[in-house]
Amino acid sequence: MRYEIALKGSYALLRVFLSGGESVVAEPGAMVYVKGPIEVQTSAVGGVWKALKRAIFGGENFFMNTYVSRGEGEIGFAPQLPGDIDVIPMSGILYVQSTSYLACDLSVEIDVSFGGFKSFFAGEGIFLLKLLGEGDVAVSSFGGIRSVTLQPGEEITVDTGHVVAFDGTLRWDVRTFGGLKSTLLGGEGLVCTFTGPGRVYIQTRNYPAFVDWIKSLVPRQTGSR
Numbered sequence: 001m002r003y004e005i006a007l008k009g010s011y012a013l014l015r016v017f018l019s020g021g022e023s024v025v026a027e028p029g030a031m032v033y034v035k036g037p038i039e040v041q042t043s044a045v046g047g048v049w050k051a052l053k054r055a056i057f058g059g060e061n062f063f064m065n066t067y068v069s070r071g072e073g074e075i076g077f078a079p080q081l082p083g084d085i086d087v088i089p090m091s092g093i094l095y096v097q098s099t100s101y102l103a104c105d106l107s108v109e110i111d112v113s114f115g116g117f118k119s120f121f122a123g124e125g126i127f128l129l130k131l132l133g134e135g136d137v138a139v140s141s142f143g144g145i146r147s148v149t150l151q152p153g154e155e156i157t158v159d160t161g162h163v164v165a166f167d168g169t170l171r172w173d174v175r176t177f178g179g180l181k182s183t184l185l186g187g188e189g190l191v192c193t194f195t196g197p198g199r200v201y202i203q204t205r206n207y208p209a210f211v212d213w214i215k216s217l218v219p220r221q222t223g224s225r
Contacts, residue, residue: 001016001017001018001019001022001024001105001136002016002017003015003016003017003087003136003138004017005085005086005087008084008085009084009144010082010083010084010143010144011078011082012078012079012083012084012085012140013032013076013077013078013085014076014077014078014085014087014102014103014138015074015075015076016067016074016075016076016077016103017072017073017074018036018038018067018069018072018073018074018075019069019071019072020069020070020071020072021068021069021070022068022069023066023067023068023069023105023106024066024067024075024103024104024105024106025064025065025066025067025103025104025105025106025108025110026064026065026067026075026077026102026103027064027065027101027102027103028042028063028064028065029080030077030078030079030080030102030103031065031067031075031076031077032076032077032078033075033076034067034073034074034075034076035073035074035075036069036071036072036073036074037069037070037071037073038067038068038069038070038073038075039067039068039069039070040065040066040067040068041065041066041067041068042063042064042065042066064110066106077102077103077138079102079140081099081140081142081207082142082143083140083141083142083143083144083145083203083205084140084141084143084144084145084203085102085138085139085140085141085145086138086139086141086145086147086201087136087137087138088136088137088138088139088165088199088201089135089136090108090131090133090134090135090136090137090167091133091134092132092167092168092169093130093131093132093167093168093169094130094131094137094165094166094167094168095113095128095129095130095131095165095166095167095168096128096129096131096137096139096164096165097128097129097163097164097165098128098129099142099207100139100140100141100164100165100203101129101137101139101140102138102139102140103137103138104131104135104136104137104138105135105136105137106135107133107134107135108131108132108133108134108135108136108137109131109132109133110129110130110131111129111130111131111132112128112129112130113128113129113130130168137165139164139165139201140164141164141201141203141204141205142203142205142206142207142210143203143204143205144203144204144205145164145201145202145203145204146201146202146204147199147200147201147202148199148200148201148202149196149198149199150170150194150195150196150197150198150199150200151196151197152196152197153195153196154195154196154197155193155194155195155196156193156194156200157191157192157193157194158191158192158193158194158200158202159190159191159192159206160174160190160191160192161206161207161209162202162203162204162205162206163192163200163201163202163203164201164202164203165200165201166194166198166199166200166201167197167198167199167200168198169196169197169198170194170195170196170197170198170199170200171194171195172192172193172194172195173192173193174190174191174192175190175191175193176190176191
């Protein structure tokens, strides 16, 4: 199986090239086109219990689509939000924000993980998608995407709304940025400090902040009809 990212930037497209017998698992609704002898199988990937956990706690769909190629074929995937795509080679554990998962190899197990109440207070939900195994994972971002590799003991602090994914080898902690005054009045909110070794994937735009901005432009209904 081979991946290629076309139109990289604001409106990226993931092209997946499959040979006979190869498969890829993707989020429902992500397919743009299919070329060649490829069949789609819709199922509760990982079993009913894991599918329920993903749907209830992780905000994902109960069912996922597995595309199986019977020969040489190609599939195009694109995320719902305008932004970039990156393919992450993983071995072990990778945590992904639920809005950022796009597709992965069939060898990768998809589960959810309790992120603790610190994640809840960060406004990102209590649960993160937890991907386990060896293989490639395609993630999408809102805006551009950047990978940062941290050496052992090295730190980086990221606004919680800009985190796409991170390795399970990292230690992480959510806290206020610059004290209560900065949190309430400075517009920075909460941040997450990651400590290496491992990789952090960051997006240049903040989806929750963008939604709040859109809401602020909608005229509010006042008075009675």
